[in-house]
Amino acid sequence: MPAEIKKEIELEIGHVLFIDIVGYSKLLIDEQRDYLHTLNEVIKRTDSFHAADAAGKLTRLPTGDGMALVFATTPDAPVSCAIEISNALRSHPELRVRMGIHSGPVSGTTDVNDRSNIAGAGINLAQRVMDCGDAGHILLSKRVADDLEQYRQWRSNLHDLGECEVKHDVRVHVVNLYTDELGNRELPEKFQQAKATLTAPPTSAPVAKPARRSRGLIAALVIVAALAGAGGFYIFSHRSGAKAIPEKSIAVLPFENLSRDPDNAYFADGIQDEILTRLAKIADLKVISRTSTQHYKSAPDNLREVAKQLEVAHILEGSVQKSGDSVRVNVQLIKAANDSHLWADTFDRKLTDIFSVESEVAKAIAEQLRAKLSGQEEQVIAAKPTDNPEAYDAYLRGLAYTLKTANTTANSLGAQKYLKEAVQLDPKFALAWALLSSVEARGYRTQSLQPTVALREEARQAAETALTLQPNLGEAVLAQGYYNYACLKDYDTAVRYFEQARPLLPNSSRIPESLAYVARRRGVGAERELLQRSRAARPPQRYSAYPARAFLCGASSFPRSAAKA
Numbered sequence: 001m002p003a004e005i006k007k008e009i010e011l012e013i014g015h016v017l018f019i020d021i022v023g024y025s026k027l028l029i030d031e032q033r034d035y036l037h038t039l040n041e042v043i044k045r046t047d048s049f050h051a052a053d054a055a056g057k058l059t060r061l062p063t064g065d066g067m068a069l070v071f072a073t074t075p076d077a078p079v080s081c082a083i084e085i086s087n088a089l090r091s092h093p094e095l096r097v098r099m100g101i102h103s104g105p106v107s108g109t110t111d112v113n114d115r116s117n118i119a120g121a122g123i124n125l126a127q128r129v130m131d132c133g134d135a136g137h138i139l140l141s142k143r144v145a146d147d148l149e150q151y152r153q154w155r156s157n158l159h160d161l162g163e164c165e166v167k168h169d170v171r172v173h174v175v176n177l178y179t180d181e182l183g184n185r186e187l188p189e190k191f192q193q194a195k196a197t198l199t200a201p202p203t204s205a206p207v208a209k210p211a212r213r214s215r216g217l218i219a220a221l222v223i224v225a226a227l228a229g230a231g232g233f234y235i236f237s238h239r240s241g242a243k244a245i246p247e248k249s250i251a252v253l254p255f256e257n258l259s260r261d262p263d264n265a266y267f268a269d270g271i272q273d274e275i276l277t278r279l280a281k282i283a284d285l286k287v288i289s290r291t292s293t294q295h296y297k298s299a300p301d302n303l304r305e306v307a308k309q310l311e312v313a314h315i316l317e318g319s320v321q322k323s324g325d326s327v328r329v330n331v332q333l334i335k336a337a338n339d340s341h342l343w344a345d346t347f348d349r350k351l352t353d354i355f356s357v358e359s360e361v362a363k364a365i366a367e368q369l370r371a372k373l374s375g376q377e378e379q380v381i382a383a384k385p386t387d388n389p390e391a392y393d394a395y396l397r398g399l400a401y402t403l404k405t406a407n408t409t410a411n412s413l414g415a416q417k418y419l420k421e422a423v424q425l426d427p428k429f430a431l432a433w434a435l436l437s438s439v440e441a442r443g444y445r446t447q448s449l450q451p452t453v454a455l456r457e458e459a460r461q462a463a464e465t466a467l468t469l470q471p472n473l474g475e476a477v478l479a480q481g482y483y484n485y486a487c488l489k490d491y492d493t494a495v496r497y498f499e500q501a502r503p504l505l506p507n508s509s510r511i512p513e514s515l516a517y518v519a520r521r522r523g524v525g526a527e528r529e530l531l532q533r534s535r536a537a538r539p540p541q542r543y544s545a546y547p548a549r550a551f552l553c554g555a556s557s558f559p560r561s562a563a564k565a
Contacts (some may be wrong), residue, residue, distance in 0.1 A: 006232060012061075013409050014070040015144075015259035017078035019043075019085070022096040022135040024065035032560030035095055039066070039523035042088045043096075048081035056380035061123070066097065068123055075103050075147040076154065079177065082138045086182045087114075100130025103176075105450040111173050114276035122409070125172065125447060132164040132174050132191075142173035143448065146406040157183075164190055191347075248369045249312040250333075251287040252276040256298035258321040258328075269403055270396030271329060271358065278362035278381045280507035281474070284371040288312055289509040290403065307336030314342070314369065325351045325389075331361055333368055343368050351389040359383075376472075378516040386432070391425035394418045395432045412448040415439045423462075430469035430476055437462035437479040456487045474504030482514060491518045 021035055043049055047051040057473055059070040071077040078101045089095055104122025121385050125141060133139045140148070140158070148154040159176045166172060178185045183340035200455050255272035257265045273290055280287040288310050299317050307315055318331040332344035341362060362381045373381070386392050396416030401411045419436040423429055440459035443449025463483045466476035481497025484490040498514050505511060 011104070012072070012106060013103060014122045015075050015078050015103045016101065016106070016122050016409050017069040017081055018066070018100045018102075018123070018126040018130045019068070020066040020098050020100075020130055021064070038092060038095055039097065042085060042092070043067075043069070043081075045088065046081050046084035047415055048077055048084055052077060063199055063326065068126065070123065071105060075144060079138075079140070079144070079154065082177070083179075083182055086136075086138060091145065096103065096135035096207050098130055098135055099138045100126050100128070100141075101132065101139070101144050102126035102129050103144050103147070104447065105413075117421075118501065128166045128172050129174055131166050132161075132172065133176075133188050134184065134186070137293070138177045138183045139188075140175045140177055142175060143406070143408050145175035145177075147408060159185075161188070161191055162355075164188075165194075198519045224383060239522060245311050245313050246286050247313050247385070249282060249288075249294050250279065250314040250316060250365065250369065251288040251307070251310045251312045252290070252316045252318075253277065253293055253296050253306075254298050254301070255317075257321040259317050259321075259323065264320075264322045266400035267322045267327075267393075271316060271320050271354070273399060273403060274358045275318075275331075275361050278358055278363060280428075281505065282362075282366055282371050282373060282377055283378050283506040285366070285369065285505075285507065286312070288509040291509065294403070303334065303339060304336055313337065315338050316365065327354055327357075329357050329361075333365055351393070351437040354389075354392070355384045386422075386426045386429045388426040388429070391432070394422040394425060395429065395435070397441075398422060398432070399435065402435065407442070407446060407448055409448045412439060412443040416443070422464075428469055430466045430473050433462045433466035433469065434473065434475040434479040437466060437481055438475075441479070441483045441486040459483050459487055470518060472504065474501050474508070477501040477504060478508070478510060485514065485518060489521070491522055494518055 008176065018038070021039065024032060024035070027035065048071075049058065049069070052073050055073070057072040057223065059072075061068040061070065069078060069081065071081075082099045082101060084258065085097070085099070102122060102125045104125055106122045129139050129141050139161075142160075142523060145158050145160070146447040148158060156179075157177055157179050161174045161176050163171045164174050176185070176188075177183055183207055244407055252272060252275060255268045259265075259266040259267070261372055276287065277287060278499060280289075298304055298319065303315060307313070313336060315334045315336055316331060317334065318329065321328040321329075327347075327349050329347045329349070330344075331347075333342045334340065335342050345361075345364070347360070359382045363378075365371075366381075383385055395418070397422075398415045401415035401418070404411050416436065416439055419432055422432040423436060426432070437459050440455055440462065444451045444455050444459060462478070462481055463479040466473065467480055469478055481494045481501060483492035484497065495515065495518055498511050498518075501508070502511050535552070
């Protein structure tokens, strides 16, 4: 290989715009050349293209009947470019294109001509998203749409279409982007065909259909089964009359970050989650999951209403102030019925002693609510996950990325980076190994990380390391189950691990969620097994309430209002 050839670029996030000329193969050779020339000129004149190209932040890949543009700038760069292209093509009605956009991992490579090129899952998925559309469509992956929803200028132009099946039985979640004048507001033909299949009347001699065609029905049944077993009754309880709220119930609201440095928000999030996690391991308590509480303020004005919505008797509020190696944690336990303070305390500690705060808070709350603690639960609450404060800080940084709502590639890579740092600083940090495995297994399944054999092997090793270090760590058992589900699709083994984790994580909403995913993958009939398991586990009021969106499993027809509850 010539010496001037650059080394392969390391894995990074690319924001990809894939463009395809519709009906290209039917054109005459002269027409194909003219259309490609026109498209190239249109694209080069866009401001988005020019700005990224001038900054050296753009890679162009010819694809024969179109091209892929890989931006190394911002997630909305390919979207802005697509809008500009769509506007310019109004002057060329004969040139019909479709576009797909996705943000994902890409890496440098060298082609057969010894020239630098670029490839990766980010480009492949952008093409699959585009394949779901027709002429005029600007389609986005759900991951990109989640990022754009944070911007006012894009939010009103995003229209969720749900899942689409493309080549090799791959399903992608697609969002249509259009304005009053640009884009294509019509439902893509592939979605029309899928809709027609679902609504077609049965034949006189019905035959068994593949499990994939029953996806919507399975997802709906799985939601009901999972909610029945996971405490999701909270979402529906208002329809069936008021229910008695358990006295030993609590919701931990987001902790307020009082540090001068706003970048320390990760620390406040981590401390809150660690306290919640310890409380959730007490079987005698009903603890609401963080997913259900993260949308509320740290100290809401309507505390009684919040408690009523979450169906808990008590609320824990708190704040964290970090300065150098010193931390101050303020917490107060409130009885929602009369807004009275049952207990409050302030803890001033060094980073090396922060674990004792989390343990003391959990133990004090258990005492105030008169929750019974087993010997094992007392040990779990008092456990010190690591003796290395730097490793714990890295763990909290990685944890903060996993707590973000959007499962983007950026969040997955951020979590993976800091969790790897945590286990490098302390190879015996079992909790960090378990979370690292879960992040990598999830990234492998959703392709928010590049789904390579190497990544799958890393997830396996991380899960096994965690379980070897602490065989009774619920998070380690759960990680092993999730690895078998997400990476190996070994559903029987995954279910066994999920069931083993249940008594170790009595309030965990991830267990019924994971069982719901397994039931959906298994197909028709599995939802009955899931429902039986959920009912047999324990009375539903003992579980944490979990929002319905955690059990959607791709059922895009579920009401958005419920999904955001």
